[in-house]
Amino acid sequence: MSDKRLATIAVRTGIDSDSQYHAVVPPIYLTSTYSFPAFGEVPQYDYSRSGNPTRNTLADALSELEGGAGGVVTSCGTAAMNLLVTALLGPDDLIVAPHDCYGGTYRLFNTRANKGDFKVEFVDQSDQEALAAALAKKPKLIWVETPSNPLVRVVDIAALCQQAKEVGCLVAVDNTFLSPLLQQPISLGADFVVHSTTKYLNGHSDVVGGVLISKDAEMAETIAWWANCIGATGAPFDAYLTLRGLRTLAPRMRMHEENGVAVLEYLQQQAMVGTIYHPSLPSHPGHDIAKRQQKGFGSMMSFEFAGSQAQLEVFVKELKLFSLAESLGGTESLIAHPSSMTHRAMSDEAQAEAGISTSLLRLSVGLEDPRDLVADLEQAFHLAAEAH
Template identity: 45%
Template sequence: MKFSTKAIHAGQEPDPATGAIMTPIYQTSTFAQAGMGEHKGYEYARTGNPTRTALEQCLAALENGQYGLAFASGLAAESAVLNLLSSGDHMVSCDDLYGGTYRIFERIMSRYQIQTSYVTAGNIEEYEKAIRPNTKLIWLETPTNPLLRLVDIRAVAEIAHRHNILLVVDNTFSSPYFQKPLDLGADIVLHSTTKYINGHSDVIGGALVMNDQKVYEALKFHQNAAGGVPGPFDSWLTLRGIKTLAVRMRQHEENARGVARFLQEHPRVEKLYYPGLASHPDHELAKRQMSGFGGMVSFQFRGKLADVDQVVRRLKVFTFAESLGGVESLVCHPASMTHGSIPKEIREARGVNDTLLRLSIGIEDIEDLLADLEQALA
């Protein structure tokens, strides 16, 4: 099946009991068993739920993976991956990454003597140089959050596997519609399904997809043991959102291209980050690695911190809020919101300064989005 067909049908056969086309919401905490060790595949809803199973199978199909696991949030999915590590292990990560990921690396994993080295996102040589004898995992975002840098997944995968290291790729910004890291050599793909996969800003969720059975079994064990699972209604809402993922992503990208071209010419824009522009340093890599450039645009405008508040208050169509990937357009100030947990000196050294704004471009009419930006920046 092609992508759009998978999104609608993978893991979502008509209900065998009733013939219902839509996957039922199995709103139950436990399941009847005929006798000792005799049940219909489900025992307790933390361990497994038919609605969640449908979601996990669909997510795996979309990423061209064998196994999918759904979690209560993206960070719950991250925690499962990090629990593959043991005290004294080491990780290598790209330096431009989500503030919540940095926080769990530095304020939680470090308490268990698990250290992280950060390297320039797109500098492939740095990844190999940062590897130590106790390095067990390489962590990538591509495109990165919020500066939209790209990392050559295939090249880093070759390095990781040469050293017997797992490669994890956060694919949230691209969605599986535009990028499939497993096909490029990644071992685990991570999503905050809160974002594009659900697409309607009404669910918190996360997911992991992989091909290796042993890795799957270890992560599945953690999912059940720690219990950070989504409820059946959240799973159902995410499945509902997935059905329109392809058409939404096409419109997100079309609008993002229009916004990026507009901002590229605007006199108040000092720096612009969008991999779909030929001026982006990773544009050629994006063309090779992705089937589209996504719906995220970041820019730094000429002004001071005080001007940020003026700009975001003037916006009428864009909503000033955290998160991304919904049908509505959002604007975020990373320095005080999504990346506020990163110390100021580290954040600014990486390029996340006080006048950087991150746009999640929705699927509204492009004319309204451009007019809104024009009047807010005027």
């Protein structure tokens, strides 16, 4: 484990590593192939699908931030998930996943299970009876998403990892909503951490990528082998941009949280806002767990719109500083309607079971001036209230 603090790791990884021209910022290696030094001598890098210096620098930075032994940067977050289940699971193996996970996660696991690649069971992981029943089936892997997307529910990672260990089960945690600056699942007992690097790690909504990090060095080599085998690795230029974004992660996360607090305080005063979902609220399920295992509450939040469907549509349409879009974690603020957007891959029944209603809206609070964000929400609520 590094003795450097997380912000320093994010800023300094790769800096002053260029031995040829002594560039402070490491160069981008866009090459697809590499020369062999001599016949029969295999170099460290031979082909960029299997290894690339720029991509590896990013993987090293993210692995160090998460306290892992090694990682693989992939073409997207879904590719990182797919890499893990491909490397670990066979037709007779069971994965236990949250019933309220990201829609793309649900689609991937459900579709591959229906093909017979492995078995999957979606359970409410905060329900101890349901979780115990699932663990009694001796799963090979438990997939954890905390805070969850879109209801930001919190799971006790340390407790779940202890339960999993008792039945010989591995645990993977999707840490996308918080980043390693606010939560480090490996330190709580997890075996793997996954991120969609598209989100906070890159932070500028201009790159799609993912990463899979392993606590165990031998397993890190295994997933690297599989990443090369199935072609899951990310592009060097995308890795460069993500590494560039990573250098400002610490100040960005501070501002995301500050702006999130301002927006949250405003929402709590609005008549057209029903239940608000955010781990900082004492009424939020898992609030005490979040205080214990997280270093911050993050700036992702959702709320039930307490008006008609027509008023909801007016509210979303009239927003000027919250773009109606999927994804999250960029400098710009976004609003999403999970039922028809990020979670539309789930059936109506699955959405209902997960607690995703048609009145639910999800906010990714960006880095604009918080006074402008609040003013924008104010004018949109006012126009929605006037609509019939």
